[in-house]
Amino acid sequence: MRRIISILMENEPGALSRVVGLFSQRGYNIETLTVAPTEDKTLSRLTLTTFGDDRQIERITKNLNKLIEVVKLVDLTEGAHIERELMLCKVKATGAQRAEVKRTVDIFRGQIVDVTSSVYTVQLAGTSDKLDAFIGTIGDAQVLEVVRTGVSGIARGEKVLSI
Amino acid sequence: MEKLSGAEMVVRALQDEGVEIIFGYPGGAVLHIYDALFQQDKVQHILVRHEQAATHAADGYARATGKPGVVLVTSGPGATNAVTGIATAYMDSIPMVVLSGQVRSDWIGDDAFQETDMVGICRPIVKHSFSVRNVEDIPEMVKKAFYIATTGRPGPVLIDIPKDKTSPLVKLPYEYPKKVKMRSYSPVARGHSGQIRKAVDEMMKARRPVIYAGGGVILGEGSEHLTKLARLLNFPVTNTLMGLGAYPGSDKQFLGMLGMHGTYEANMVMHSSDLIVAVGARFDDRVTNHTQKFCPGATIIHIDVDPATISKNVRADVPIVGPVKQVLEDMVAMVEESAERPDEKALERWWQEIQGWREYHGLRYETNGDGPMKPQQVVEALYRATRGDAYVTSDVGQHQMFAAQFYKFDKPRRWINSGGLGTMGFGLPSAMGVQFAFPNATVACVTGEGSIQMNIQELSTCLQYGLPIKIININNQALGMVRQWQDMQYGGRHSQSYMDSLPDFVRLAEAYGHVGMRVDRIEDLDAAMEKAFSLKDRLVFMDIYVDPSEHVYPMHIADGAMRDMWLSKTERT
Numbered sequence: 068m069r070r071i072i073s074i075l076m077e078n079e080p081g082a083l084s085r086v087v088g089l090f091s092q093r094g095y096n097i098e099t100l101t102v103a104p105t106e107d108k109t110l111s112r113l114t115l116t117t118f119g120d121d122r123q124i125e126r127i128t129k130n131l132n133k134l135i136e137v138v139k140l141v142d143l144t145e146g147a148h149i150e151r152e153l154m155l156c157k158v159k160a161t162g163a164q165r166a167e168v169k170r171t172v173d174i175f176r177g178q179i180v181d182v183t184s185s186v187y188t189v190q191l192a193g194t195s196d197k198l199d200a201f202i203g204t205i206g207d208a209q210v211l212e213v214v215r216t217g218v219s220g221i222a223r224g225e226k227v228l229s230i
Numbered sequence: 231m232e233k234l235s236g237a238e239m240v241v242r243a244l245q246d247e248g249v250e251i252i253f254g255y256p257g258g259a260v261l262h263i264y265d266a267l268f269q270q271d272k273v274q275h276i277l278v279r280h281e282q283a284a285t286h287a288a289d290g291y292a293r294a295t296g297k298p299g300v301v302l303v304t305s306g307p308g309a310t311n312a313v314t315g316i317a318t319a320y321m322d323s324i325p326m327v328v329l330s331g332q333v334r335s336d337w338i339g340d341d342a343f344q345e346t347d348m349v350g351i352c353r354p355i356v357k358h359s360f361s362v363r364n365v366e367d368i369p370e371m372v373k374k375a376f377y378i379a380t381t382g383r384p385g386p387v388l389i390d391i392p393k394d395k396t397s398p399l400v401k402l403p404y405e406y407p408k409k410v411k412m413r414s415y416s417p418v419a420r421g422h423s424g425q426i427r428k429a430v431d432e433m434m435k436a437r438r439p440v441i442y443a444g445g446g447v448i449l450g451e452g453s454e455h456l457t458k459l460a461r462l463l464n465f466p467v468t469n470t471l472m473g474l475g476a477y478p479g480s481d482k483q484f485l486g487m488l489g490m491h492g493t494y495e496a497n498m499v500m501h502s503s504d505l506i507v508a509v510g511a512r513f514d515d516r517v518t519n520h521t522q523k524f525c526p527g528a529t530i531i532h533i534d535v536d537p538a539t540i541s542k543n544v545r546a547d548v549p550i551v552g553p554v555k556q557v558l559e560d561m562v563a564m565v566e567e568s569a570e571r572p573d574e575k576a577l578e579r580w581w582q583e584i585q586g587w588r589e590y591h592g593l594r595y596e597t598n599g600d601g602p603m604k605p606q607q608v609v610e611a612l613y614r615a616t617r618g619d620a621y622v623t624s625d626v627g628q629h630q631m632f633a634a635q636f637y638k639f640d641k642p643r644r645w646i647n648s649g650g651l652g653t654m655g656f657g658l659p660s661a662m663g664v665q666f667a668f669p670n671a672t673v674a675c676v677t678g679e680g681s682i683q684m685n686i687q688e689l690s691t692c693l694q695y696g697l698p699i700k701i702i703n704i705n706n707q708a709l710g711m712v713r714q715w716q717d718m719q720y721g722g723r724h725s726q727s728y729m730d731s732l733p734d735f736v737r738l739a740e741a742y743g744h745v746g747m748r749v750d751r752i753e754d755l756d757a758a759m760e761k762a763f764s765l766k767d768r769l770v771f772m773d774i775y776v777d778p779s780e781h782v783y784p785m786h787i788a789d790g791a792m793r794d795m796w797l798s799k800t801e802r803t
Contacts, residue, residue, distance in 0.1 A: 077414055081349065081361070088353050129538035135358040135378060138414040230413060 069098070070124055071143040071150060071220045074113040074131065075228055078104050082136040086113060089130050095119060099152070099195075099217030110138065110230070116195075116218050138230055147223040153190070154198045155180075157211040160187040168205065175201045186211065231403035236365040237262035237396035239404050240329065243372035245272045246406040249300050251291065251666055252276070253284040257304025258344060259331025262396035264302075276666065276695065279687040281308050283659035285315020286685070289324050290623060290660030293646045295667045296451065298325040298379050305331040305393075306344030310351065314653060316386045317355040321650025322472060323449055325384035327375045328356075334394040335363070348390050357385030362395045366402050373407045382417025383536040384449055418535060421552025423560065429507070429531045429548045430564045436505035436529075437576035439465045442488065442517075445472025445649065446510020446534060447554055448642040453477065455558035456509060462565050464577055466584055468496040470511050471634055472649040479638030480618070485584070486593070489517040490786045491631040494591035494797060497784065499584055500525055501793035508532045510554045513543040514650075523791035533557050591784065591797055593635055602777040603752040605629060605704045609636040612674060612702055615759035620672040621646065621664045625657035625681030628710035631782040633676040655684030658701065662688060665697045672700070672763065679705045679732055679773075689742035692769050700762050701771045703735060706778040714781045718796075739771035749774045 288299025
């Protein structure tokens with residue numbers, strides 16, 4: 068099952084490698100990973116997605132909690148949550164394709180943020196599924212380059228992850 | 231405020247932390263620190279002959295005293311040589327602080343002479359690690375290192391110190407913090423009282439209970455309360471390899487060690503129980519055998535300070551996260567206050583059944599008469615010669631299992647062995663650590679001719695510091711445990727488990743300035759032991775030749791339940 072684990076940790080060198088090490092040591096793959104300082108510069112917020120059954124995830128979260136630099140963590144997939152991923156994507160846009168690509172971008176509520184005579188650079192945000200769907204619709208042949216930020220997530224409602 | 235260099239800060243912080251002894255080996259990156267050490271006399275430095283031995287010695291010191299062991303090594307090879315010892319301490323949750331030198335900070339990452347990424351190498355085998363970036367951080371970093379190493383589930387902590395951060399040219403104000411508080415680290419202070427109550431209720435209902443106690447009881451200073459609880463309830467007790475001594479080994483309620491080479495009765499009791507009270511134990515694979523077949527009828531109470539240990543291998547019905555001492559203390563109080571007791575008749579029947587198992591096997595082995603002596607006889611002779619009151623360290627292999635089975639440890643912190651990592655070469659250096667902690671105590675190192683050669687250079691350290699350790703070399707002229715597996719599972723093909731051309735250990739010991747003794751015949755054994763232990767101020771190396779074909783039994787049958795055991799070469803359950 069796909070999980071989104073969100074971690075609040077000390078913004079210190081080495082902290083990230085300890086988190087990643089717990090996964091690689093056990094042979095679990097990290098699907099996406101995004102990390103940046105929070106409003107409190109001494110803390111970083113790390114969001115990662117991975118696949119695992121309940122037992123695996125329980126073990127990994129317990130061990131993540133044991134890391135000295137991990138302040139708090141939550142498995143967002145346990146409750147209602149919002150997830151977003153940002154994608155920048157270069158798409159071939161020549162001839163009749165130009166209008167078609169534009170239309171598709173509009174349907175997906177993306178933006179064209181850079182234009183040349185043959186290429187559109189599209190910015191699109193949403194769930195990972197939506198980004199996948201966009202690429203599927205445009206078609207592999209048209210897509211020149213894709214860069215995705217990985218998933219960021221936050222719980223719905225009043226619940227907050229803070230110290 | 232007083233101004234100190236980084237090197238002086240390191241040494242002063244150790245003093246302020248109350249460290250009396252450190253084990254190490256100098257080298258380029260730590261010379262500033264060694265110079266600061268030279269100019270004081272509060273912290274004694276022990277010069278080992280190999281950095282692995284420094285970590286094992288600090289480890290032995292920690293296991294025997296409960297105080298953290300401290301190690302100082304240089305960068306590069308000094309640091310990597312310490313890695314095995316750090317991993318050993320990590321697996322057995324031993325409090326340790328390792329200070330490793332590092333090349334100057336502006337050279338890090340450039341393949342400088344004797345550079346290695348020690349923080350990176352150690353990441354999976356330390357509880358935490360620090361790298362000094364600013365000289366002024368040193369006091370707080372040392373304080374935090376000791377705090378982390380000794381609290382919660384203990385473990386080794388590394389501080390990597392680039393040489394320029396210890397320069398005598400940079401002096402900064404020094405103040406050692408009285409306390410540290412870390413928002414991201416707060417070990418559980420108390421077990422949940424509701425869970426403790428629930429556990430006590432389960433105990434009162436039990437008809438076939440057993441207490442399964444591990445090294446956590448010793449680390450958490452819970453032996454006294456464990457013993458009280460067991461006696462109050464008249465429950466049988468088994469200890470893990472790491473837990474031996476947590477409950478008195480010669481007590482009538484004690485079943486011996488459990489697990490792969492545990493006693494027949496301990497494993498039968500576990501398998502047949504309806505309640506397992508696991509205290510400071512981690513359901514290791516050497517204990518459980520196949521986890522799916524583990525103790526099918528038992529309700530499991532699991533007390534441990536580390537939440538990640540609970541339900542890791544075997545699901546707990548009543549998990550209790552907390553310090554074992556406090557939890558056991560609360561349990562004793564609840565039982566004492568309560569008028570309720572477990573069903574006496576049921577317990578009586580349970581004890582009768584246990585007695586039957588004891589009589590059936592009871593660690594029996596066959597002696598050879600006039601032929602080669604058995605390794606078990608050596609441990610029994612050691613027990614007699616030391617009146618059961620020695621600190622016994624061991625290496626890894628058959629001799630370790632025989633020592634664990636046949637030496638009855640009545641007190642915690644007397645049995646010192648590498649249980650988790652199974653590190654050959656641990657025995658002699660850890661014995662040094664114990665002897666430094668208790669200069670007048672009897673310290674015996676039970677080893678084999680394979681293991682002892684993995685750190686034999688420490689005989690030189692022992693001479694330098696006059697350590698009167700007694701080395702009991704159970705010499706079966708083979709890597710006995712490997713050979714046993716090859717006998718049992720590889721058709722007797724002894725691939726590389728025989729060591730040709732063993733040294734003459736007697737003359738080797740003498741060459742190092744010690745006393746060497748060789749024993750070949752059983753009739754000489756007791757007298758030789760008495761003589762060795764009467765030499766109070768000398769290290770004695772007893773090279774004792776035993777039957778090379780002996781196996782350790784009982785032995786779990788792989789992938790079976792706890793009750794599935796080989797009881798001898800021909801007999802199984």
